[in-house]
Amino acid sequence: MQPLTHRGRLFACQSIRDVGDKMVLSLASAPAFIVERDETRCIACQVCVRQCANDVHYYDEVDGSVRSHDAQCVGCHRCVTLCPTHALTVRTNPLEFRPHANWTGEALRNIYKQAETGGMLLTGMGCDQPFRIYWDHMVLNASQVTNPSIDPMREPMELVTYLGAKPERLEFRPEMVSAGEDGERPSGSCMALTTEASPQLELQVPIMFSAMSYGSISLNAVLSLARAAEAAGTYYNTGEGGLHQALYPYGAHTIAQVASGRFGVHPQYLDTAAALEIKIGQGAKPGIGGHLPGEKVDLDVSRTRMIPAGSDALSPAPHHDIYSIEDLRQLIYALKEATGYRKPVSVKVAAVHNIAPIASGIVRAGADIVAIDGLRGGTGAAPTMIRNNVGIPIELALAAVDQRLREEGIRHRASLVVGGSVRNSADIVKAIALGADAVYIATSALVAMGCHLCQRCYTGKCNWGIATQDPYLTKRLNPDMGARRLTNLLRAWSLEIKEMMGGMGINSVESLRGNRDHLRGVGLNQVELDALGIKSAGF
Amino acid sequence: MPEQRLTDTVLTAPEGVHVVEQVVLESRGVPYRELNARIHGLVEEGVSAIRLNGLIGQRYIGTNLRHPVHLTIDGVPGNDLGAFMDGPTIEVLGxxxxxxxxxxxxxxxxxxxxxxxxxxxxxxxxxxxxxxxxxxxxxxxxxxxxxxxxxxxxxxxxxxxxxxxxxxxxxxxxxxxxxxxxxxxxxxxxxxxxxxxxxxxxxxxxxxxxxxxxxxxxxxxxxxxxxxxxxxxxxxxxxxxxxxxxxxxxxxxxxxxxxxxxxxxx
CATH class of the missing domain: 2.160.20.60 (Glutamate synthase, alpha subunit, C-terminal domain)
Structure with missing residues (x-):
């Protein structure tokens, strides 16, 4: 019998370790990716070995070469990106089940995995299923001949957006001037505004970073968002992770969440933030709570959330003091009372079937901002079946809500912020034309910081230093560099938004808001066009 | 709202029964926002004991108060009494x-x-x-x-x-x-x-x-x-x-x- 080579022995050990005492029935543990190493380029520098938290690469000391355990690869491209000689390629494993339109490979692999573990399927980031992306079926208008377009390079173009309740009407009184010993008299020519504005958030760009908690992402990632929000004149959102001491200096650019677990909600938290957001739901997992496993609650996370280290951080599915719109009003006003009516209160909900009346109720409950998160919104961890099957696309939800609030005459009483997959500046222009005041971005922001959407955030092994608390990994994301990349993204999108607005002959984002005449549908049926409240292209 | 200052005994102050100067607010019919703003104002002034008479269902009493002030409530406070608060003692006589x-x-x-x-x-x-x-x-x-x-x-x-x-x-x-x-x-x-x-x-x-x-x-x-x-x-x-x-x-x-x-x- 031929003796095993070292290489052969290692592979044998590996496969035994993988299989363990499981009954081998499936391709569930077959590699999802194949790591190809060009041996003519590889210099065995082991950068890949050090970079991979999933232990895909290892150095074989006997034959002095670097090898891979493909089964552990999640396809995050960290090694491919950092390999100095470009020796690595990661490909999807072409190993396929017999083609079946109904029983796809994914459907089978999921069953094998659940038969082995008895657990719910878990995933990260937004819905990866091929639902129709309505942004891509709407096109924008531009001025030709009959009205002039505007050149944003030469002419002022206003993107400043104010979020908060707008007054019903403006009231004035005659301005008084001193009349010597007689006291004061009306000036006769000037009027003074007497209407008091509700608290507003001023955004230099109609884009905010949506809720991502410290715990689900690293402190360096949150710091990057906070610094970028400050630099760009906008806001980031704490999620339900509390406010780490390092984030207090960015309070003026912080929206602090109050969610069902009330983690880290204490007097200084309420004082420091610029606005508060009651989190009812999230697009990736409408109707279910959150669950940060105990092993991720290290000392720092425990201090920030104000919970014991090592214990599960459970966010119940509902707020247990909110079972109705009246109860929601109670919490909104509790927060307003707690902050002296100086801060806008936002309510974030997931886009679900009856979103229009729900949003109407939220506005009537006294929210200054209604944030709606669509079906494709991201997450650090969600059950796969929930992420992929619950909720509705944000485009349809936004159109329905804006329409409903206008019909009820209450659209001015709250600003509308939408998220749940805004991928580029055109999505933003379309969202505003459909009726949004501003958008929330999260996945786009993570991608700007290096995320490659491997969808394994829940493992805590993010090689890009984003969705992890491992200090060896988190130091890979320098918060100043992260902030610079995010600020660049916002600048680039602002330039594009201005170009698109200028092309339409619009010089202020105010004039674009709810201006659906600038949208046309392509490849949509009449029901979809009606739901979006837009005409078909050609009309 | 009618307001007076008098000396009274506080039953359950941390040190036990003792006598303090107390501000009494006649709260019946006063909207909660006004009432709470007045309470916060008094606390800022340094008042250490406040008594609310005739309270009927006003919400958020004592919300986010952070001083060791003693609030005595004669009546029925509304929902979210003492929400987010950090330090006061609230005694409800009802x-x-x-x-x-x-x-x-x-x-x-x-x-x-x-x-x-x-x-x-x-x-x-x-x-x-x-x-x-x-x-x-x-x-x-x-x-x-x-x-x-x-x-x-x-x-x-x-x-x-x-x-x-x-x-x-x-x-x-x-x-x-x-x-x-x-x-x-x-x-x-x-x-x-x-x-x-x-x-x-x-x-x-x-x-x-x-x-x-x-x-x-x-x-x-x-x-x-x-x-x-x-x-x-x-x-x-x-x-x-x-x-x-x-x-x-x-x-x-x-x-x-x-x-x-x-x-x-x-």
Whole structure:
């Protein structure tokens, strides 16, 4: 019998370790990716070995070469990106089940995995299923001949957006001037505004970073968002992770969440933030709570959330003091009372079937901002079946809500912020034309910081230093560099938004808001066009 | 609103009964926003005791107050009494409604009567004493953190979902209104609990207890906890500590800090 080579022995050990005492029935543990190493380029520098938290690469000391355990690869491209000689390629494993339109490979692999573990399927980031992306079926208008377009390079173009309740009407009184010993008299020519504005958030760009908690992402990632929000004149959102001491200096650019677990909600938290957001739901997992496993609650996370280290951080599915719109009003006003009516209160909900009346109720409950998160919104961890099957696309939800609030005459009483997959500046222009005041971005922001959407955030092994608390990994994301990349993204999108607005002959984002005449549908049926409240292209 | 300053005795100041200068606000019919703004204004001025007369359902009294001020409420405060508060002592000479002590950080609320639902929701510190009974979901998601350990003591009984999702702190239910041999009426006690302890005096039907909690024997530390907080209860409401401490007490505590650790397929 031929003796095993070292290489052969290692592979044998590996496969035994993988299989363990499981009954081998499936391709569930077959590699999802194949790591190809060009041996003519590889210099065995082991950068890949050090970079991979999933232990895909290892150095074989006997034959002095670097090898891979493909089964552990999640396809995050960290090694491919950092390999100095470009020796690595990661490909999807072409190993396929017999083609079946109904029983796809994914459907089978999921069953094998659940038969082995008895657990719910878990995933990260937004819905990866091929639902129709309505942004891509709407096109924008531009001025030709009959009205002039505007050149944003030469002419002022206003993107400043104010979020908060707008007054019903403006009231004035005659301005008084001193009349010597007689006291004061009306000036006769000037009027003074007497209407008091509700608290507003001023955004230099109609884009905010949506809720991502410290715990689900690293402190360096949150710091990057906070610094970028400050630099760009906008806001980031704490999620339900509390406010780490390092984030207090960015309070003026912080929206602090109050969610069902009330983690880290204490007097200084309420004082420091610029606005508060009651989190009812999230697009990736409408109707279910959150669950940060105990092993991720290290000392720092425990201090920030104000919970014991090592214990599960459970966010119940509902707020247990909110079972109705009246109860929601109670919490909104509790927060307003707690902050002296100086801060806008936002309510974030997931886009679900009856979103229009729900949003109407939220506005009537006294929210200054209604944030709606669509079906494709991201997450650090969600059950796969929930992420992929619950909720509705944000485009349809936004159109329905804006329409409903206008019909009820209450659209001015709250600003509308939408998220749940805004991928580029055109999505933003379309969202505003459909009726949004501003958008929330999260996945786009993570991608700007290096995320490659491997969808394994829940493992805590993010090689890009984003969705992890491992200090060896988190130091890979320098918060100043992260902030610079995010600020660049916002600048680039602002330039594009201005170009698109200028092309339409619009010089202020105010004039674009709810201006659906600038949208046309392509490849949509009449029901979809009606739901979006837009005409078909050609009309 | 009518306002006067007079000298009065405060029953339950931390040092015991003593005499202070007190501002009395005639609160009947005053909207909560105005009333709370006045309370905050007085506290900023340095007033150490305020008495609210004729309160009928005004919400958010004492919300986010952070000074060790003593509020006496003659009447029925509305929902969210003392929400987010950190330091004051609120004494209610009557019953309280829902959400009292919501996400409270420190201080004390003493209720000479009954209280409604979700008392002490997510409270992180401070103490709540209710002379009589309480409604549903009391102590839900209470949590402790470093030296902060919230406490709720209820003289009578609680409705269902007592201490649900509890992540820390102490919940004591004395069952003084239970007939002899009658079990506590609360169902799903401690469902999803993963921290802290619940002490129930009198008979407990184990079928009604959440599956994440177990009955634990009382150790010397538990007896110290009971002596301290049942003692406080008796001091506030002039009850017989010796009789109440005779028990018997059942201690409920979580079986694991990770009740939902094996839910996922990875």
């Amino acid at each position: 019953s309280a409604q829902d959400g009292c002590g919501n996400t409270m950080n420190g201080g004390a609320i003493i209720i000479h009567g009954s209280a409604g639902d979700i008392i002490g929701h997510s409270m992180r510190g401070g103490e709540i004493y209710v002379r009589d009974s309480v409604g549903y979901r009391v102590g839900i998601h209470m949590k402790e953190y470093e030296s902060m350990r919230p406490v709720i003591v209820i003289g009578g009984t609680a409705q269902h979902f007592l201490g649900e999702y509890m992540a820390g702190g102490i919940l004591i239910v004395l069952g003084t209104n239970l007939g002899s041999g009658v079990a506590h009426p609360s169902h799903y006690v401690g469902t999803g609990m993963h921290g802290g302890a619940i002490y129930l005096r009198g008979r407990v039907d184990t079928n009604l207890v959440g599956k994440e909690v177990g009955q634990m024997p009382l150790g010397p530390e538990d007896h110290l906890i009971l002596q301290r907080y049942v003692g406080e209860y008796c001091r506030y409401f002039r009850a017989d500590a010796e009789a109440l401490l005779r028990g018997p007490f059942t201690k409920l505590a979580p079986l694991t800090k990770r009740p939902y650790g094996r839910l996922y397929a990875y």
